[in-house]
Amino acid sequence: MRKYVVIYRSVLMENLQYTANIAMGFISYFIIIFVFINLWEYMYAAPGDLIAGYTKEQMIWYVMITEMIWFGARSSTIRQQVSADIRGGNIAYLVNKPYRYPLYILAKFTGEWNIQLPMYAVLTAVIGVMMVGVIPNFHPVTILAVVPCIILGVTIHAVFKICISMLSFWIEDSNPFQWLYDKLILVVGTIFPVEIFPTALQPVLKLTPIYTVCYGPAKLIVDFSVEKYVEILLAQALYLAVGCGIMFWIYERGGRKLYVNGG
Amino acid sequence: MLTAVKNQVRACVLSVKYNIMREMLNKVTFLTNILFMMLNNATFIIQWVILLRLRDDVGGYTMREVMLLWGLAASSFGLARILFARVFSLPDLIINGKLDSYLVQPKNVLLSVMTSETNTSAIGDLLYGLLLICIFCFRVERFLLFLLFTVTGAVILTAFALLMGSLSFWFVRAEILGNHMVGSIVSFDTYPDGIFKGVARFLLYNVLPVGMMIYHPVHIMMEFDAAKMLRVFGYLFVLSAVAVFVFYRGLRRYSSSSLMAARM
Numbered sequence: 001m002r003k004y005v006v007i008y009r010s011v012l013m014e015n016l017q018y019t020a021n022i023a024m025g026f027i028s029y030f031i032i033i034f035v036f037i038n039l040w041e042y043m044y045a046a047p048g049d050l051i052a053g054y055t056k057e058q059m060i061w062y063v064m065i066t067e068m069i070w071f072g073a074r075s076s077t078i079r080q081q082v083s084a085d086i087r088g089g090n091i092a093y094l095v096n097k098p099y100r101y102p103l104y105i106l107a108k109f110t111g112e113w114n115i116q117l118p119m120y121a122v123l124t125a126v127i128g129v130m131m132v133g134v135i136p137n138f139h140p141v142t143i144l145a146v147v148p149c150i151i152l153g154v155t156i157h158a159v160f161k162i163c164i165s166m167l168s169f170w171i172e173d174s175n176p177f178q179w180l181y182d183k184l185i186l187v188v189g190t191i192f193p194v195e196i197f198p199t200a201l202q203p204v205l206k207l208t209p210i211y212t213v214c215y216g217p218a219k220l221i222v223d224f225s226v227e228k229y230v231e232i233l234l235a236q237a238l239y240l241a242v243g244c245g246i247m248f249w250i251y252e253r254g255g256r257k258l259y260v261n262g263g
Numbered sequence: 264m265l266t267a268v269k270n271q272v273r274a275c276v277l278s279v280k281y282n283i284m285r286e287m288l289n290k291v292t293f294l295t296n297i298l299f300m301m302l303n304n305a306t307f308i309i310q311w312v313i314l315l316r317l318r319d320d321v322g323g324y325t326m327r328e329v330m331l332l333w334g335l336a337a338s339s340f341g342l343a344r345i346l347f348a349r350v351f352s353l354p355d356l357i358i359n360g361k362l363d364s365y366l367v368q369p370k371n372v373l374l375s376v377m378t379s380e381t382n383t384s385a386i387g388d389l390l391y392g393l394l395l396i397c398i399f400c401f402r403v404e405r406f407l408l409f410l411l412f413t414v415t416g417a418v419i420l421t422a423f424a425l426l427m428g429s430l431s432f433w434f435v436r437a438e439i440l441g442n443h444m445v446g447s448i449v450s451f452d453t454y455p456d457g458i459f460k461g462v463a464r465f466l467l468y469n470v471l472p473v474g475m476m477i478y479h480p481v482h483i484m485m486e487f488d489a490a491k492m493l494r495v496f497g498y499l500f501v502l503s504a505v506a507v508f509v510f511y512r513g514l515r516r517y518s519s520s521s522l523m524a525a526r527m
Contacts, residue, residue, distance in 0.1 A: 024439040024440070025443075034463070035451060039458050042321065043318060176295050183303050
């Protein structure tokens with residue numbers, strides 16, 4: 001475990017040097033939030049309207065929080081590095097190291113998002129309060145309760161991204177699969193809460209990563225309830241266990257393929 | 264003069280052709296990239312089905328207009344990245360001194376740079392745009408206008424990316440700002456202009472090229488307006504001229520990194 005902590009710490013220290021670069025990403029985040037604020041302002045014809053049980057303020061905050069998680073967890077490590085290591089043959093050197101490659105990537109990724117996400121969180125709070133107003137019935141203690149959900153959500157997201165990147169063991173370019181996963185999360189997960197979809201679709205959506213990665217943390221911040229909290233935490237624990245199982249399975253199977261091809 | 268132009272055009276066409284042939288070396292990856300990009304774009308239909316279930320129109324756009332908007336945005340973006348993909352990574356060439364191999368060629372530097380890369384997945388974007396207009400709002404005259412505006416949109420997007428990329432000749436971190444500015448076009452151009460008001464609307468029509476690239480053309484395709492069409496062409500020529508001027512002014516400041524490189 002200690003070696004992963006060392007990797008995590010070194011990446012964290014490295015990323016602290018590049019906070020200005022991370023801050024430049026705020027421009028894209030602000031533009032997207034600006035578009036969604038305009039969109040939902042238009043969709044809510046009259047103040048006080050409810051869409052799928054959400055007020056306008058709750059809906060905009062929901063989108064801002066899901067986008068915050070999305071931007072805060074953006075990383076070339078889980079997307080490009082894994083794929084590039086496999087395609088370029090560098091993986092042959094990395095598998096010999098005294099660590100498990102997927103955990104090494106996860107440790108690196110954690111070091112990255114631990115800087116990015118808090119920065120985006122502060123920006124979200126500032127933009128939200130200035131442009132939308134405070135979340136109705138929000139209690140600051142909610143944040144403390146939701147932090148584990150966010151951590152689990154981001155980790156689940158990383159595990160699935162690593163799984164997709166490791167498809168490069170079999171296919172040359174795993175990017176097309178990344179696009180589809182990203183769009184599933186972005187289009188279905190970040191823009192709309194699950195309740196907005198037809199009732200028949202909602203149980204299906206709860207089985208997808210959307211529920212644990214985006215919906216869970218954002219829903220708890222805009223509309224906290226203890227029952228929902230427990231339900232989401234349990235779903236995340238289950239998802240993480242299954243996701244890690246799949247990740248190690250792909251890695252083991254892919255490793256054998258690597259041996260056959262000679263790296 | 265005419266022969267020189269013909270030769271230059273031929274060189275550009277050959278450059279793009281060889282880019283695509285290189286990408287086609289692995290046919291499975293090539294086709295997967297195209298098909299998945301089309302699927303990737305199609306996921307946004309879900310978003311609009313849901314939004315248009317909540318209200319009859321969004322910013323004055325029904326499903327037909329939204330699909331036209333999306334189709335034009337995708338095909339313009341696709342065409343720009345098929346023909347001129349390198350413009351979008353111009354800062355990398357400038358900052359790392361990789362322009363040398365283009366400077367020594369007996370052809371136009373800018374056109375050589377612009378056509379030296381093709382993005383495979385962009386073919387999927389272009390096809391997706393054409394498919395959308397054929398499925399959702401096909402009419403012969405509209406289709407012809409669509410093709411015309413795909414070209415003007417691609418040129419406007421390329422010129423804007425060239426302008427932003429050329430700032431790297433003067434400023435080291437300009438590529439970050441430039442990438443965000445070009446990226447912001449993609450964020451705005453797939454949403455109806457009717458949802459934006461005040462300053463935002465002014466910026467979309469006057470600072471960012473979204474209005475001239477997408478919104479005006481969509482309005483023209485729905486209801487022909489010669490004045491708007493002239494405005495689009497005027498904007499295209501002015502923006503292109505400014506972008507080319509800035510690139511060549513910047514090129515005077517370019518310094519090689521003595522990097523050994525060859526164009527294959």
